Amino acid sequence: MKVSLWDPVTGRKLRAFAVPDGSVRGMAFSPDGRTVAVSSPAAIRVWDVATGRTRHNFTSHPDPQAVAFGPDGRTVVAVGLNGRVRVWDVATGRTRTVHDGRVEGAAVVFSPDGRTYAVGRNDGSVQLREVATGTVRRTMRDGPITSNKVAFAPDGRTLAISGPGDTVRLWDTASGRARATVTGGHHGRGRMAMALSADGGTLVTSSNLDPTVRVHRLSADRPQTTLPGHAGRYIGEMAFSPDGRMLATVDHGPGRGSAQLWDVRTGDREATLALDTDPALGKRRLPIAVSRPAAVGFSPSRRALAARVTRNGVIEVRDVATGRLRQSRALGAIDTAVFSPDGTRLAIVGMGGSVRIWHLSTGASHTVDPRHGRPVRRVAFTPDGRTLAVVYVETGDEQVTLLDAATGRTQRTIESSTRLPLSLAFSPDGHTLATASGGDGLVTTWDVRTGQLRDSFRAGDEVASLAFSPDGRTLATSSARGVQLWDLATSRTRLTLPARAPSALAFSPDGRILAISTGSSVSLWNVDLPDPARAIRAVCEAIGTTLTPPGTVPLPARSVRRNRLLAGRDAGTRGE
Template sequence: MASRQKRKAAEVVEELPASQNVIAQFKSVDGESTGPPLNLPVNATPDQLEMLLNQLMNTSDDPQPYSFYVEETEITKNLWSDMKTKSTEESITIVYQPQAVFKVRAVTRCSSTLSGHTEAILSVAFSPDGTQLATGSGDTTVRIWDLNTETPQHTLKGHKGWVLYIAWAPDGKTLASGSMDNTVRLWDPKTGKALGDGLKGHTKWITCLAWEPYHLNSKANRLASSSKDHTVRVWDTSMRRMIMSISQHTAAVTCVKWGGEGLIYTASQDKTIKVWNSSGVLVKTLQGHGHWVNSLALSTDFVLRTGPYDHTGKRFKTEEEGQKLALERYQAAKGKQPERLVSGSDDFTMFFWEPEANKKPLARLTGHQKLVNHVSFSPDGRLIASASFDNSVKLWDGQSGKFIASLRGHVGPVYQICWSSDSRMLISSSKDTTLKIWDLKTKKIKLDLPGHLDEVFSVDWSPGGDKVASGGKDRQLKVWRH
């Protein structure tokens, strides 16, 4: 059997054009060798390498897409032009990484502009399965929009102050909103009715919300809220009571994340990030930033957000089945490594952490000229994108934190970024009234999406990849499609 594989691989190698050769060994990201060392022509292209690797792995009937790296440089043209050390004497290692099998198409046009909000839209979010869309606004309301007809569906009234943040429960059955009126409210997105009264306890406004991941709790009834009052509160949403209050920060808490291992991460204007276990006990304090910490991202964010739902739109029958699916997706996304965390700050830098393993940062990511407003891991965890008030978006390696590229094109501060679910594209929203879609292969603008009449505060790409929604100061919600 092995000899037939070798023979097939040799045939593919022979088909490549004659030129100088180099000895190359394919390795997976985890460092496992695939196949024997091969004598490859130096002008082998990524497509030829992909064909060869699929032969070696015996998947040529159902070929998988891969990207290839030599010494951490991606092979985009051919081995010779992308290799750092030009030598055919030494053998090289080609590290391959599988890419998403499905492809998301870039959204190209605005399919509808929806008005209704009477103040700026501050938060836009698709539900975990991508079938529902919600917006939170300075007009104190939350709105749910019908994505099939692209019309307003429900207006959720109850807050007395600006709605600063909205978050879908991982099962998509509850929507939470946090407001400047110091309360968290829960809504039934299907009927648009409030689930009881506001959750009271915070003494200042709510800055961020995070639900417990579905694979840890399929009842989806635990929610963490962070506030300017220096505390984080964890609520039982079915009993509508506070389970615990976490209060060791000495300034406003700007961001909260609930990780896949049950840890809660909080970032604060006291320059620290704190890690808590699910009983509210402080596990670690991550220090290093010289100014407010604005944004946190986990390498598993995408699977935690989508839980049991993947791009195929498959439905699960029971809660147990859903939880099992969510756990499988989480474990596949996490791989053999600990969950990684990246933090962006007003000190113009980002830090890269593995909080489960170590309280020292793995890397300090420098290069932005102004504050870092938003950080985000790609769904496959391989890249980090950061948005800054220096008008740029920067890309970093999701394993090492090394700088990859600057994406320039915006002429105003960039507020938010969001990845397509196949990790091949990135969309950014800016003060300059535009959205831009970036192609990760070329590191260039793929599409410019003008149309908003003022600053675009918030953008979200649906988990299935077919729609983008954006909102901002012009009070209009725009839905974009192919």
């Protein structure tokens, strides 16, 4: 068998190295790219890349499986099926340390500081060991892994481990806790390879049987900002300002509820508007939650608005920052209020089931509900505000009725085929409606123009809320599992955020931040998922080349570096 060295820019073959004892188990470049090490059944061979000269031929390690260089390039480490880990000095060829860990290793990689290395075991666990002593510092358990499926972030704080089901799990190396789970998107085909960017914020995955290289923008292990609340309260609704700089929230709980305005960048509370105006409450703290109908939104002039219902059944719309009254109207008992996306209208559901739309610029209102008297569970506007979705409480399967917001006429009815409470959200272009069952986690997407089913998948648990990303490619779902970001093209998760007991969700207008309400607080997560075309252009610019022309057969690459590519050329290769 031979291992070939290629120039990735020109596609020219530079040279080949002979491996006479069978399949290649592992390969690794030194950090400076001048040396390459290959593990095979009988030896660890180290070659000079420029001359092709063999620098070392280590045969003292029986049946090595994986190999890696230390970060300074001065050491090579290998792990064998017998669990023995051996570290050699590249300059002298002498053995530095030997550890009989009985780990049955399948992968090994050094941490960036060279003090520890991660050993992937065939039982599915990964051990962090000290280079000097072999002492196990941390053990992380996941699904089965194979060679070249463990990677450190450059700062050494995160370890990416390829797991079952086309997933990559990100672990905190200090605590041993899982940070997030990312779906590779290769549909389980072939062996996955992966790498973390210099800032640790991007994961790149590829597969030897899938020509697609996928770029995943990672969130941190915790939210970038948390907007604090008080124990015993909860956030009922959220809305970003059009420029994404402010977030308005509705806070419910014992005592007075409030609408609050937050600075997204600093996390500071800029304003608070009380929702309950009953003077009898005063400043008393009630033992039970007082949850009056309320809504928040932003006007066309980007002013934060709050709708609140007074004690005598009057609904008011006020400026959250100043408290100034913008509009008021006596409409009797009110159950729910929802702002249109542009903040010009308010959909109001009465206790008796009536649905009205109130035009805030003129003060006019009209009824759009053709089924007056039937209980309504939920209402939502399309992004352009022209259509209102109404979820009626039915004795059988719940229905979503799409109404013309101007005339009140029924456009179409969608049969949800579930008797459980529904969550719903519209795509940014208004052409897709997503619904989620509150009991079995079934998420379904519908064509708004035809009412036809588009796709469905299970989020796994009871789904509390849904939110589309601004580009319409990703759907966020909140459940007991946390918050999952789904790729709607493949119906696979792109990212899972470990938020505890999440409820309401809202994307910022640029799609880079996801606001998640958890109890009384709101966490702001960085979820900047890159556009595939933009990511590919960035990669091409970085290596000074262009995309492969259509019809061109790509090189059988195993490991890509800026200037050189090492590739195994044997169909029986066991490792990458």
